[in-house]
Amino acid sequence: MASNDSAETTGDATGTVVGRRRAARYIVPVAVAGVAAATIGLVPALADSGDPELPKITAQQLVAKIAASDQQQISGTVKISTDLGIPSLGGLAGSFAPGGGGSGSTSSADPEAKLMELASGTHTLRVAADGPDRQRLSILGEGSEYSVVHNGNDVWAYDSGSNEVYHARSEEAGGKAGKHTAPEGMPATPAELAEEALAAAGDTTSVTVDGTAQVAGRDAYQLLIKPKQSGSTIGSVRIAVDASTGVPLKFTLAPSSGGKAAVDAAFTKVDFAKPDASSFSFTPPKGAEVTEAGELEAEAGKQGSADRAPQDLGALEDFKGLDVIGEGWNAVAEIKIPGGAGLPAEGSGEMPAQAQQFLDALGDKVTGDFGSGTVFSTRLVNALMTDDGRVYVGAVTKDALVKAADTAK
Amino acid sequence: MSRADLTTAVADGVPGAPRRALWTFGILRSELTTTLRRGRTLVLLGVLAAVPVLVGVAVRIETGDGSSAGPDGPHGPAFLAQVAGNGLFLVFAALSATLPVFLPMAVGVVAGDSVAGEAGGGTLRYLLVAPAGRARLLLAKYAAVLAFCLVATLVVAVSALAVGALLFPVGEVTTISGTRIGLGEGLLRAGLIAVAVAVSLTGFAALGLFVSTLTNSGIAAMAATVGVLITVQILDTMPQLDAIHPYLFPHYWLSFADLLRDPLYWDGIVSDLGLQAVYVAVFGSAAWARFTAKDITA
Numbered sequence: 134m135a136s137n138d139s140a141e142t143t144g145d146a147t148g149t150v151v152g153r154r155r156a157a158r159y160i161v162p163v164a165v166a167g168v169a170a171a172t173i174g175l176v177p178a179l180a181d182s183g184d185p186e187l188p189k190i191t192a193q194q195l196v197a198k199i200a201a202s203d204q205q206q207i208s209g210t211v212k213i214s215t216d217l218g219i220p221s222l223g224g225l226a227g228s229f230a231p232g233g234g235g236s237g238s239t240s241s242a243d244p245e246a247k248l249m250e251l252a253s254g255t256h257t258l259r260v261a262a263d264g265p266d267r268q269r270l271s272i273l274g275e276g277s278e279y280s281v282v283h284n285g286n287d288v289w290a291y292d293s294g295s296n297e298v299y300h301a302r303s304e305e306a307g308g309k310a311g312k313h314t315a316p317e318g319m320p321a322t323p324a325e326l327a328e329e330a331l332a333a334a335g336d337t338t339s340v341t342v343d344g345t346a347q348v349a350g351r352d353a354y355q356l357l358i359k360p361k362q363s364g365s366t367i368g369s370v371r372i373a374v375d376a377s378t379g380v381p382l383k384f385t386l387a388p389s390s391g392g393k394a395a396v397d398a399a400f401t402k403v404d405f406a407k408p409d410a411s412s413f414s415f416t417p418p419k420g421a422e423v424t425e426a427g428e429l430e431a432e433a434g435k436q437g438s439a440d441r442a443p444q445d446l447g448a449l450e451d452f453k454g455l456d457v458i459g460e461g462w463n464a465v466a467e468i469k470i471p472g473g474a475g476l477p478a479e480g481s482g483e484m485p486a487q488a489q490q491f492l493d494a495l496g497d498k499v500t501g502d503f504g505s506g507t508v509f510s511t512r513l514v515n516a517l518m519t520d521d522g523r524v525y526v527g528a529v530t531k532d533a534l535v536k537a538a539d540t541a542k
Numbered sequence: 543m544s545r546a547d548l549t550t551a552v553a554d555g556v557p558g559a560p561r562r563a564l565w566t567f568g569i570l571r572s573e574l575t576t577t578l579r580r581g582r583t584l585v586l587l588g589v590l591a592a593v594p595v596l597v598g599v600a601v602r603i604e605t606g607d608g609s610s611a612g613p614d615g616p617h618g619p620a621f622l623a624q625v626a627g628n629g630l631f632l633v634f635a636a637l638s639a640t641l642p643v644f645l646p647m648a649v650g651v652v653a654g655d656s657v658a659g660e661a662g663g664g665t666l667r668y669l670l671v672a673p674a675g676r677a678r679l680l681l682a683k684y685a686a687v688l689a690f691c692l693v694a695t696l697v698v699a700v701s702a703l704a705v706g707a708l709l710f711p712v713g714e715v716t717t718i719s720g721t722r723i724g725l726g727e728g729l730l731r732a733g734l735i736a737v738a739v740a741v742s743l744t745g746f747a748a749l750g751l752f753v754s755t756l757t758n759s760g761i762a763a764m765a766a767t768v769g770v771l772i773t774v775q776i777l778d779t780m781p782q783l784d785a786i787h788p789y790l791f792p793h794y795w796l797s798f799a800d801l802l803r804d805p806l807y808w809d810g811i812v813s814d815l816g817l818q819a820v821y822v823a824v825f826g827s828a829a830w831a832r833f834t835a836k837d838i839t840a
Contacts, residue, residue, distance in 0.1 A: 158831035162824050169820040210807075259719075259807075271719055273807065276620030276638060276799040278718040293718035296623035411721055412804070418716035420605075420627025 184345045185352040187376050192340045195354050195374060202379030208261035208412075209349065209403035215253055215396050218512030244290045244299065247272070247279050261408040269412055282415045289415040298417045301426035337361050337461025348373045348382040349400040360462035364533035365389060366513050367462060378405060388512045389530070395512050458525075458537045465527035465537040499531070503538040565674040566682065573686040577652060578693065586648040587697050593644060594636035594702035601625045601632075602709045620799060621718075629706030630715055630725070633732045634802065636702035637695070637739050641795050645694055646771050649743050652690045653750025654767035656683045657833065659760030667838050676834045680751070684826065687747045695740040699732065717804040731801055738798045742814055745791045745821025746771065752829040755836065788813070791821050 190198075250256070251272070259271040271280040277294035290299040343357035353373040360367060366389055373383035383399035417423050456467040496507035499517065506519035508531050517525040517534045525538050577583060597619075605626040619639040624631040657680070660666040669679060706712065715728035723731070750767040757763050771792075777783055778790045787793050794817060797810030 155831075155835035158835055159828070161831055162828035165823045165827055166820075169824070210809075271803075273800075273803070276718075276796050278720075278803060280720045282720060289720070291720040293720070294620065294623070296627070409805070412719075414722075415720050416716075416722060418624065418627055419711065419713070420624070421716075 183347075185347055185376075187345045187352055187354060190342055190354060192342050192356065195342055195356055196340065198379040199356075199372075199374055199381060204378050204380050204405060205264045206262065206407045207380065207403065207405055208408040209259070209400045211258040211260055211398060212255065212401050213251060213258060213396075213398040214255040214394070215251065216393050216512065217252060217395055217514075218510070244281055244288075247290070247292070261412050263408050263410075263413065267413040269408075280415075282413060284413045284415070287415075289417075291415065291417075291421075296418070296421045298421045298423040299426070300417075300423055337463075343371070345376075346373050346383070348375075349403045351382065351403065352376045353382050362461060362463050364529050364536075365462040366515065366528050366530055373399070375403075380405075386513075390512065456541070458541055459527075459529075463527070463529050463533060463537075465525050465529060465534060467537075467541055468524040468526070469522065497531075499535055501535045501539050503535070503541070506538070508534065565672055566678050569669075569672060569674050569679060570682040570685055573682045574689055577656070577686040577690060582655075583652060583690065586651065587694060590640060590644060590648060590694055591697050591701040593640050594632055594698060594705050597622070597636055597639060598625070598632050598702070598705035598709050620796070624716070625706070626710060628715060629708075629710035629712040630703070630728050630732060632706030632710070633699050633702040634735065634799070636698050637735060637798065638796060640698050641739060641742070641798075642775065642792070645698065645739070646743060646746050646792070647768055648694050649687065649691055649747050650750050650767035650771055651764050653687045653747045654754050654764035655760045656687055656751060657754040657829075658757050658763035659754075661758040661838070662760045670838060677830060680755075680830055680833050684748065684751055684829075687751060688744060691743040691747055692737075692740040695736050695743070699736040703732070718799065718802045719804040721804040723804065735798045735801050738801060738811060738814075739795075742795050742798070742818060745818035745825070748822045748825040748829065749791070752825040752832065755829050755832040758839075789817070791817060793817070 251258075257273040259273065260269065262268045266283075266285055268283045269280065271278050274294060277292070279293070280289075280291050282289045282291070286302055288301045291297075292299075337360060339357075339359045339361055341357050341359075343355045346353050346355050353375050356372040356374060358370040358372070368387040368389035368391070371383075371385040371387070372381050374380070375382050380403075382403060384396065385394045385399075386396040388395045458465045458467055493507075496509045496518070499506060499508050503523075504519055504521055506517050509516045509518070510531060514526065514528055515531055515534050517538055519525075519538065523538075523541075525534055525541075527534060527537070529537070601622065619635055621631045621635040621638060625635050657666070660669060670676065672679075674682075713725060715723050715725065715731075717723060749770065750763075753767045753770070754760075754763040757766075774790050775792055778787055778792055794810055794814035797814050800807040800810045
């Protein structure tokens, strides 16, 4: 017994030592994982080498620099993140847009439909330009790419996911094709975004230079634009401008409610050399379905009731009734719907019950001196639809919108 | 400091492995031949080779009679729409069709079986008789799995190329950016893509090897490895788990498509390679820690 006991004890002792050594080996994978995690966490912090030292400059000089910038050749990668508080527009547009249900008459390569997708989520874009006649814009998707190529008189759009091609001659596209590729209100490059923001400036706006930053490896000044009035949903607009060329490299639009930027577009890579000429040439690949711009409009005209909505809207604008209340950032557009009917009442037959429910779920009921109505809100734009048929739309808070409606009354 | 000390202690404590290059080479060669000549492996490769045939024939039948090309509505695997116009795209379509499930499943079967199968079959201890050391045996096993990754990918690519050339016209390639490149460069990019896909599988292969060292049952190891694959693939599709997606090994797998852009776009590929390297390091060393400390009873 005694000898047995001692044997067991020694066995245990060696067992513990070996066990400890064995356990120690697992330190290696744990350490590797730890180092990897730390590196992933630290690299962005280390790469951010601080703000560059640049000579002082006034806001006016900086704006002039942007205006004077005549950079004809540019190519680069742009990352654009939008969070407008609209439920995923890509999917919605697909299901609500006329003909989106797969009737086969619309082309998925149609630029306007495609560019609407940029209104929500994060996208990587590639841009290239060589003078006013040759531009290219690509939206990189997973395993696919959507490109719009403008070369002279031709505008080509190619959707590699569905292998469809859209083609327009610039006579049809209406003059400058560059405008055509970016529908109104959907500026695609930081340069266009910056221009729009500056156009909105006035007495109501403070424009300052807010230090420097590094964007896409280049030194840049930061232009900070803020509304002086309160009540706007827009908190600030920040534009990083390349110090040597004056090209806007980054655009950030922060809502006044705080949180994530509503729009954040920035070059992650930029090159001011002349882009390769081959990137502006396009020949439809074999087997691809080519839609000509003219055909598409003709098809759209033939479409039935689903298409009436946009036409009705167009008709609305032709009627009277578009007033602007307030000025600057707090401007609110008042639209009077002819006939004085607000949201179609339940059971009126004008709108399916589901659609009615859907609209009610989207909006908040409000009341004020103006009467009562429904407010539809996103992070930037709010709209008030009164029960007696007026619509107030503006980039202002809900309270400011109600106040505007009250003053209009 | 203490961690560094411990690591040295561990390194010193490793039983002196006889460094015989010849033995290592012999083990590597025998591992390669047993892995690649096993009936199961050949069946897996056969199934993989059949996928491009199926896809090619299906596309051919659909576009053969009617004039319209490409399916309406939601798209299938990427590049499918271009196959009818250019047979080379069948390579890309077949790789993006097999990459999410078929390819990693085959790799999971081979990797999961590599150590556990030998342990279960009672042959592992005979392998350990060879004076090469456990670490080298494990390395040889991993090398054999990696070789399988490359062979499996090439089988899909070559089979797709053959079917594509047979059923569809082959010529100048339109990149997904809409620019044109010659057939030679197209083939070069196809080769590059096959290599990128094979390398994308290395992290998962290391994970499979680690799972394989945990058990003595080959079947259990294979099932667990494939189970992990499916779980992670599901997690990768859930938008609510956005924050952890960049750390999941399949997350950047389809970035190989970036090699078809013009100019080439490297960001996704670089992220993929970095992520795979981390997985190889973590699970490779975990497999080493487990295998060199394991009691081999069978």
